[in-house]
Amino acid sequence: MAVLLATSAVLVGPAAALAAPAPAPADAPSAKDLTRYALISNVVLSPDGKHIAALTSGDGAKINITVWKTDALDKPPTIIGSTSMVFKGVSFVKNDRLRVAVMQPLTVRSWKGHVRKTYFTDLEGKSWTTPLTDTAEAKTDEEAIKRARGGNPVFVSALPRDPKNVLMIDQRTGSEGDVNKVNIYTNSVERIDRMAGRYEGFLTDGKGDIRGRIDTGFEDGKAYAVQQIKNPTTGAWEDHFRSYARDRNFTTLEGFSSDPNIAYVSIVKTNGKRGVYVYDITAKQVLEPLFEHKLFDANGVILDNNGELLGVNYDDARGSIYWVDEGIGARFKSARTALGVKMEPLAWTDPDTEVKTRFNVSTDFDISVVDASEDRSVVIIEKSGPKLPPEYYLLDKSGKLTLLGSSRPWIKTAGLGQTRLVQYMARDGLPVPGLLTTPPASFGAGPHPTIILPHGGPWARDHLGWDVSGWVQYFASRGYVVLQPQFRGSQGWGEKLWRAGDKEWGGKMQDDKDDGAKWLIDQKLADPGRIAMFGYSYGGYAALAAAIRPNGLYQCSVSGAGGSLAEMKKATSNSRFLRERQAPSVDGLDAVQNAGDAKIPVFLYHGDRDDNVDIKDSLRFINGLKNAGKPYKWLEIKDMGHGYATMTPEMMETQLVEIDKFFQNECKPGGL
Structure with missing residues (x-):
């Protein structure tokens, strides 16, 4: 099998000069449409x-x-x-x-x-x-x-x-x-x-005084973090919650009430979900629940400058707010109606308890409050969804909404895919959430070419919102099904799913992605002969693992900034705290060391300024492919770092165009 030699890309001119892949439908957004800076x-x-x-x-x-x-x-x-x-x-x-x-x-x-x-x-x-x-x-x-x-x-x-x-x-x-x-x-x-x-984790009260901080230490050889709070009467710093790194269950100080003796803390107490509770500082006692959700974590409070409680954040499919303040809550509800937000019930199995239930989720888009004046008379609303780039509105005290602008008015939303939250069962019975994007109706019912797109982290998750990278909608608008599996090891879906990823790199974490592909085949959505995996960062590692494992599911894989297991172990061992908190969870298949076992063509790309995942990891994988005579494509992007914030529109456009060309021309005989 011939080796596909590759060259490094040096971005010195407009990305429009790049060779384009096959023509897309007329209403599909171009790579430039999706990646240029927002209006x-x-x-x-x-x-x-x-x-x-x-x-x-x-x-x-x-x-x-x-x-x-x-x-x-x-x-x-x-x-x-x-x-x-x-x-x-x-x-x-x-x-x-x-x-x-x-x-x-x-x-x-x-x-x-x-x-x-x-x-x-x-x-x-x-x-x-x-x-x-x-x-x-x-x-x-x-x-x-x-x-x-x-x-x-x-x-x-x-x-x-x-x-x-x-x-x-x-x-x-x-x-x-x-x-x-x-x-x-x-x-x-x-x-x-x-x-x-x-110290770290500084938190101020309504007066702007630092009253919360985190210290770390060791007890009987075990690393811990302790939440410290300044006593409202004496001004002395006092220890309140000691959480051990190896337990990975931290009590977090979320904010201070207008009452100097009352704070708000979040704790994982029942059913693997984090709730927010009222805390008496002097008595060092957790009082009544402020907000608990049976399916999702609560992860912060919204306070005004006087410490008055306005709302609580919770991490559902999109990321929502439970409004405590009735005034702003009523205005938010009215704005939701005025802007056409529609909700529908979704059947759900809680991964922690396996209890079957239902909850409401927005169908196409939703709104969020992104900022407000101090007196809350003026509010900025964002309206957005997986197929709706953000739009911004001014909401005044009378309830009038004024459109300030659309982030990407040049995109024809009719040419985009439809995204919905789904669940499928892993082979061991664990419910795995996923975001499923299907192509526009013009492509027919399927089956379609399919991309399995795992997120980075791996202690992270995806949300039901606009994808700023452009990856999902670029390919969905061109006829691909895209599945973003929330595999075990993902955070934000409960403790059981998160902890089930421990030491399962390339193992059960990878099984969950493969089981998502099999589920799509069973649903008649995925063409079993036209499936690829594409991921970035940890997702890039997963794409390399997919090329090595003998699963026969994928025709090719694309790895952006994919790291090695050995380097991840090294990174999590650089501090005593991470050695106990995260390093024990990192074990399994080291894709870089097994590159020669790759069974499908692989496209690797990496930024030369990546100070998170060393570009040498990708180069080591390539050396393994070279030595084994295996096919690959390589792209080094000049001046690109690791995160989205380091990427210019040209860099993002290059990724989309080059991945698309690889899928069409090098993924399998005849293209993906």
């Missing part, structure tokens, strides 16, 4: 509700910050641009000041990666300050690399009652862990506490 995203409100800011892009290649006056949306906004910085996030810290997150490629001696920085600016982008910046020359390579990777200060609080200052944790060499008030107008710094880099 509008990251929409935020000033505390007084008088201004709106967002990331915007007119040409899809450059991101600006745009600022509107809320009462003059018909007037030209202020546009803040940059020739040297790539804006990645924006938020208000004061009514007239923005916090801007940027990211840029950086090479520091032997290290290649990306650096994150925080800036503050006025609403016209004329005055910029960079807080807590380390300007001293690094003395060693190790110090220079450490500074580049983690030197950005940690933002803790906007201090809503302080007109000039914000709260930040210093990360500079020699002052790591210092808590500072930073004047965002003058850049002056006032240190208010020294924590020597020992």
